[in-house]
Structures are given as C-alpha cells and as structure tokens.
Amino acid sequence: MKTQRFRLAAGYTVLTLLLIVLAVVNICAGSADITLSRLRSTLADPESDKIAYNIITQLRLPRTAAAAILGGALAVSGFLLQNFFANPIAGPYILGISSGAKLTVALLMVLSLSQGFAVSSFGMIGAAFVGAMLSMGIVLMISGRVKRMSVLIVCGVMIGYICSSITELVVNFSDDSNIVNLHNWSMGSFSGIGRGEALTAAAVVFPACIASFLLSKPMNAYQLGESYAVNSGVRIKAFRAALILLSSILSACVTAFAGPVSFVGVAVPHVIKSIFGTAKPVRILPACFLGGSVFCLFCDLITRTLFAPTELSISTVTAVFGAPVVVYMLLHRERGRVNG
C-alpha cells in the first residue's frame, strides 16, 4: 500500500512537471526562436513585442494546447477501449476507429470544398463521430464472433487500411488547391490548429474525460470480467454503451482536428500502468490523460524541429516510439500464455 501510494505521488508529480516543461519548450521552440526571457516579457507586456506575441497566441499556444488536449484524449480513449475489450493492445488507431473517422471527415471536407460551404468544428467532430461509430460497429460485430484478441486486432488494422485507401482515393480525385492541407491532415498533424479549434476540442474532450473518470468504479469491476461486474450491480448494457460512446467521441474529436494519430492510445496507457503498477481506473485514468499529453507534446516537438522547416506527420513520430511498445506487449502476452 505504501509503495503504491508513493508510486502514485511520484508518477503524478513527474508527469505534471514534464507537461509544464514540454509545454514551455513547445511554445518557445520553432523556426522563430523565442527565448524564455522573451516569452516572459512578451506575456507581461504584449505591446513590447508584437511579432512574438502573435506567434505565441495565434500559432504556438493553440497548437501546444491542442497537442496536450488531444494527446490526453487519445490515451483515455485507448484506456477505455482496453477495458472494454479486456485487451491491453486495443486502441482507437489499431482497431481502425481513427481511420473510420478520418474517412467520413475527408468525405465531408471534399464535399464542402467542391460545394463551397464551410463546416464548423462541431460539424467536423460530428462527421468524425459518425465514422468512428461505423468502424466501431464493425469491430464490435467481429468481436461478437471471434474471441481471440489477435484476430480482432488484425481485423481492426484491415479496417484501417480499407478506410485509409478510400480516403486517399477521395483526396486524390478532388481537385482543389486546399488539397495540400487535406493531405497533410489525412497523415495526421497538429499544425494549423487555431485558437477556436483548440477551445472546441477542450469543450468536447474535458467533459468526456470527466465522464470517463466517473465510470472508474464500474470499469474496475469490469476488469474482473463481465459476470463479476453484473454480480456487483453494474448496469452492464448502459455501462458498455457509455464506454463505447465516450471512447468514440474522444477519438473522433482527435481525428477531426489532427487526423489519425497512431499508437498513443495503446502505448501510453500501457506505460502508465506498468510505471504505476496498477490498472485501477480511479488511480490512473487521469495519469493516462497526462501521459498522452506529455507524449504528444514531445512527439509534436520532434515533428516541428527535427527537419525544420519541413514538418513530419505526427503519426510518423508516435509510431517510432509507440509501435515497439505494442510489439513488446504482443510478445509479452504470447509468452505469458505459453508459460501460464
């Protein structure tokens, strides 16, 4: 008990510190370097350095906030899915849910470009949510038939490929100058997220995460199996529906603003669980959010700075760190099965 408490305290402290440090670095670093002292003086007196102030408030701050909020959303979405499927390798990207959202958003974007109407942020989230739910529906149908988790994951990856190729097709056939943006988005990126969009994302993500946190207790019982949860008095249908809905909303929101971001949903909860040494949702769900924020801030920093001024897509970087974690988990799980 003592070690657990210590681990929790230490974990949360480190994550919070990392979040602050990375946020500051993300705001400062970039093609126009802003030193810490310049940041401080600019924020104290916006009039003194108009350029820096504009860069910070118009570009870097929204982008940093978006990376933190959406990264957290992804990790929480992954954590919910892992609990739902009782499988540590489940996640919005790996199960093809992000790709489903990507497809519907791309369709809406192309449609709006060709028809010349503007789509609001909420409209985008709505479209992404529809796509996410469609993919989720297919995944749920498959999971109803096959119990083997690896099969489910392969199916999820295939759904992802199908959605991605249709998206590419749609994007290639639409002839518009905005296509470059669309292409960037479909690869996944936090660039170009403005203040309004960041606020919208926050308005969706935070309530969804709080709602998820309030599901901690039934989620904990559900970790011991569906029947256990039922015997504990969990209203199982409502609970399962809530898990699916919340994880879809969260990953849809991410996809609407940043496109598909890979592996955060799987890798972050896993790392958090093993560092904290517990899977109790009430203890680690907030940590998953923080971890996702930290991870995405770190990866976004790399996308912007590694080959500046060229930007990488966010998934390129998250995959480099996230995919090995997933491979390790798969190996670990299979080995566990042989020994057990």
Add this chain to the structure above:
Amino acid sequence: MADMILRTEELSAGYGKKVIVGGLAIEARRGEILTLIGPNGVGKSTVLKTLCRQLDPLGGTVYIDGKKLSELSGNQLARKVSVLLTGRVKTEYMRCIDVVEMGRYPYTGRLGLLSSEDRQLVTQAMELVGVSELADRDFDRISDGQRQRVLLAGAICRRPDVLILDEPTTFLDIRAKLELMELLKRLASEQNIAVILSLHELELAQRVSDRILCIRDSAPDRTGTPEEIFSGGYIGKLYGVPEGSFCEAYGSPELAPVIGEPEIFVIGGGGSGIALYRRLRRRGVPFAVGVIHENDIEYPVAAALGAEVVTEKAFEAVSAEKLAEASELMKKCGRAVCTVKRFGTMNDGCRSLAREAASLGILENEENI
C-alpha cells in the same frame, strides 16, 4: 433456527427461450450448505446463474429474503448475494487486495473509494480465508487455489446473505479442494450465510452438504440430506452408471467389473485385497472373491469389481455353507491368492480356504500376480 433466505417457486431456468431445468423448488437456509449435483450438462450452472440473476428466469419466481428477485435493484441484489464463478479472467496489474476490495463494491460511493470500515472488513475477510499474506501479490500470478480463496475473500467481505459458487473446485488440487470445503463449512456456520454450490465431486458433496438437490432429465429429481441421497443405489441411477460401481458409503466410484469366467480366486478381507482387485481390473482379468463380510471395508470394492463374490453376513463367523461355495469356486478358478495376513474367529473359514489352496498347490504369492 435454520431460517429460509432464498426460495424458488416453480422456477424454470434456461437460455433464450429454451428451458433447461424446470419446476425447481429450491430452499436455502442460513448456515446451511445446499449442493446441486447431477450429470454434466444437466443445467446446474444455468440454475445458479438464474438464482443470481445473470439469467432471467423463464418461469416461476425467486424470492430472496421474502422479496422477489426481479424487484431488487442491482445494488440491493449485490448486497444480498455474492457469486463465485468458474471462468478464469486474465487481469493485469491487479493485486490480490484490489480484488478483495472490489467485494465492497455495492457499499462504496461514486468513485469506489473505500472507507476505513470497508478496509477493516477487507482485512477481516482476508484473515478469515487465510490470504492476508497474498495482499500485495499480483492476482494473475498466484495458484488457482489461492485465486479461488482471494475471490472468496472478496465475496465474503460483501457480507452477503447468500453465497453462490459454481463448481468452485474445478481447477483445484485435492488439498485446495479440502481447504475450500472446510472454509465453506466454517463460513456457513460462523457468518450464518446460506451457501449454494454445484459440485462434480460426489465424495465432497456427501461430506460437506447439509442438503443436496439432484437434477436429472431437466427437472429436480430428489432433494434431501446426504444420507437420503446416498442410499438405495440412487446415485448410480442419477448418473446412469451400472449398479454397484458407485460406493455410497465412501462416495467413490469404481470401474465396471470384467465379465467372464473368473481366472483367479482371491481370499481377501479387512481391506488387504483392495489393491489387488484394482490391479486385476486394470489388467482386465476376471476374478472371484471370498469370503468377504458385508461390513468389511473392502466389500464395496470387491462387490463392484469381482466377477463373483462369496459374502457372509456382518458380524457372523464364516459358515460351512459359504466355505463350501467358496472352495468350489476356487477349484474352478484353478489359481488362488491369499491377501489376508492375519486370521481371527470371524474369518477362520478363510484360513482353512487358504490351507486348502496350499495343499492343492494352486496358492500363489500376491506379488507374482
């Protein structure tokens, strides 16, 4: 003293629309253990699942503490009935104490945080079940027996009126089985809980149950005390096994006898022949036995396995009549073995039987068989 806590009226249990067991009148009392037995696939689990509302009844009513099961909220039900299921779950990063603490689920608030009273109950339950030292171990990395006990501690700290266990002995070795049974017995009487469980092991059912409910052909067949159930060859009928192959006194099964002309005559008694009977049965050698008293410890085995058995009434000396019968049978066999090492007044006849075999030159050493 024994007050009824759970009762069913004309209960039908099954999946979907298909009734698997119908017409159940179950009565469970505080402080008593009620065991469900019956052949595989007869629907024991289905009944238990219906009692804890994992399945909806397809007919009839379940009353818990006088209230209809269907009218209880999930939380109320969880406070009254604890369930231990067979299925194994793979958990990750879950310590045993976390699992036990989950037992307090119906009593904790929105976020499931435990009060100091909850913690105290958790500690007590773990001590009672004897898993205190496992508290910080990973639930996924302990033995099946330990896991069962941890789950049981969780079920106990819920302070239920009824404890339902579906084949709790499935993954356990013999020692863990015995410990679990002793524990259940203690829980039932100390905590005044009604325990309802299903069992495969008849010998355990016989020893631990206060009442036994037998299910056969999709209906309750018989209810009663172990003495009532384990008598008159009923168990053999229930499971459809040949007469005599189930020993009611010990609750243990034997293989069916090898049918045929007996080739070896065994002069047994006092339990000395049991190993040999079983060895001959394994090798498929038909054999005859004599003269065994009906109250002899090895009588059930001899009766179950011997192709022919010469018996004598309990507490009577071996009569001349029986001796002649045995002697004739022995001569027909042409080979004889005497497993008895010590003769007394009651089996003096067997001593002369052994002498006769020796003089006929057909007496062989037990080790050479």
